[in-house]
Amino acid sequence: MQRFKGEETSQLAYCCRLPGLLVNLHRVHDFVADFLVASGGTYVVKGSWFGNGGMLITCDPANIHHILSKKFPNYGKRPQFKKIFAELGDGIFIAEAQSWEFQRKTTHAILHHKGIDVDLQELIHLTCVLLFDYDPVSLSIEFPKFPCKEAFTVAEEGILYRHILPEIIWKLQKRFQIGKENKLRKAVGIIDEFLGNQIASKHEKLKNNVSFQEGCFDFLTGKETIAVALTWFFWLMAKNPDEEYKIRQEITLSLFPPVPLNHKAPVEADILPSGHRLKPNTKTVLSFYSMGRMEQIWGKDCVEFKPSRWISERGGIKHEASFKFTAFNAGARSCLGKDMSFIQMKMVAAALIYHFEFKVLEGQSILPSPSIILHMQNDLDNNMYVM
Numbered sequence: 190m191q192r193f194k195g196e197e198t199s200q201l202a203y204c205c206r207l208p209g210l211l212v213n214l215h216r217v218h219d220f221v222a223d224f225l226v227a228s229g230g231t232y233v234v235k236g237s238w239f240g241n242g243g244m245l246i247t248c249d250p251a252n253i254h255h256i257l258s259k260k261f262p263n264y265g266k267r268p269q270f271k272k273i274f275a276e277l278g279d280g281i282f283i284a285e286a287q288s289w290e291f292q293r294k295t296t297h298a299i300l301h302h303k304g305i306d307v308d309l310q311e312l313i314h315l316t317c318v319l320l321f322d323y324d325p326v327s328l329s330i331e332f333p334k335f336p337c338k339e340a341f342t343v344a345e346e347g348i349l350y351r352h353i354l355p356e357i358i359w360k361l362q363k364r365f366q367i368g369k370e371n372k373l374r375k376a377v378g379i380i381d382e383f384l385g386n387q388i389a390s391k392h393e394k395l396k397n398n399v400s401f402q403e404g405c406f407d408f409l410t411g412k413e414t415i416a417v418a419l420t421w422f423f424w425l426m427a428k429n430p431d432e433e434y435k436i437r438q439e440i441t442l443s444l445f446p447p448v449p450l451n452h453k454a455p456v457e458a459d460i461l462p463s464g465h466r467l468k469p470n471t472k473t474v475l476s477f478y479s480m481g482r483m484e485q486i487w488g489k490d491c492v493e494f495k496p497s498r499w500i501s502e503r504g505g506i507k508h509e510a511s512f513k514f515t516a517f518n519a520g521a522r523s524c525l526g527k528d529m530s531f532i533q534m535k536m537v538a539a540a541l542i543y544h545f546e547f548k549v550l551e552g553q554s555i556l557p558s559p560s561i562i563l564h565m566q567n568d569l570d571n572n573m574y575v576m
């Protein structure tokens with residue numbers, strides 16, 4: 190992969206420092222993608238400001254393969270990750286070593302349990318019902334508000350800011366209960382209350398299966414990710430009517446992965462396949478959002494919505510290595526809900542495309558939100574016509 194030299198490198202270096210990042214915080218995923226594309230896939234942000242340690246950001250598939258698979262035992266989630274995601278406790282998302290192995294086994298058993306009879310409505314709400322015995326009835330035509338939805342959105346944004354702001358700043362905000370940290374605190378309170386009520390009402394059932402904080406993460410991955418993926422999908426589809434017929438066969442998550450980044454740190458010093466050296470504990474961010482925008486990976490038409498790129502000449506599905514298509518993570522910690530997500534998304538998408546034509550209302554600003562889950566910043570307003 191090409192790397193920039195000289196003047197261009199110093200301009201890039203400047204714009205990746207605090208002023209550049211802060212000015213571009215509202216579009217941080219695109220900003221990171223722009224400089225990763227320009228620097229060939231990997232970039233080191235020097236740790237100069239406010240004593241914040243440096244970080245390495247990469248979307249190079251060889252590095253991703255190395256970190257998530259080949260050297261998996263050397264790349265943990267602590268110590269930074271644990272602090273940033275403290276509100277999620279010790280659930281599977283944060284857990285490591287034996288605790289992670291145990292939780293992965295039990296979660297796998299719950300999610301891959303064979304032989305549950307469900308109708309369509311139940312299946313779509315499966316995550317919520319399965320984990321909390323709570324049906325948000327979010328598909329009913331009154332579009333009822335789900336009490337925690339906004340709180341999750343606020344919390345996810347707050348957590349992304351912790352990846353970017355120097356630790357000392359967000360910790361001060363937390364201490365004095367101001368700014369994003371204060372919003373995060375209030376949001377966590379709302380989520381706590383909801384989950385506490387659910388746990389109280391189903392105490393016997395839950396006490397042996399899902400702890401409060403594990404449930405919090407599973408809800409976050411399960412419900413939010415699928416809703417987010419479908420919102421981007423319907424927007425892309427409305428903008429690309431020619432591709433619509435192929436969409437019945439497959440959908441793509443490479444341009445708008447609902448989980449746009451992952452975060453690791455090496456236990457011992459390491460050298461990445463790209464040649465970058467990492468000291469122990471260096472914050473290492475894997476930008477999945479940028480991967481879908483790399484010409485080196487997907488070719489010149491990488492930013493075009495082309496479901497046909499996933500369909501072979503014989504009409505089958507083309508499979509790509511998980512280190513190129515990282516929407517569901519890769520290696521030993523790959524997503525346990527992948528199969529279930531594809532079933533749910535295909536069912537919802539196929540049913541809606543079959544019955545309706547979508548026209549996105551003009552004049553909307555379509556931007557991913559600065560969050561650890563790739564929501565659209567504003568809702569997506571559509572006109573739906575019955576076919």
Ligand code: HEM
Nearest residue numbers: 410411414415418447448451516517518522524525526530
């Ligand atoms: C479109 C939908 C989804 C996407 C894009 C997605 C993506 C991801 C990603 C990127 C990770 C890695 C997170 C990390 O290690 O930092 C992950 C992990 C995980 N996901 Fe999903 N997910 C989706 C839906 C679901 C659903 C529906 C469930 C379960 C109901 C689920 C359960 C899990 C679990 C349990 C893990 C933790 C795996 C481990 O650490 O061993 N996901 N997912």
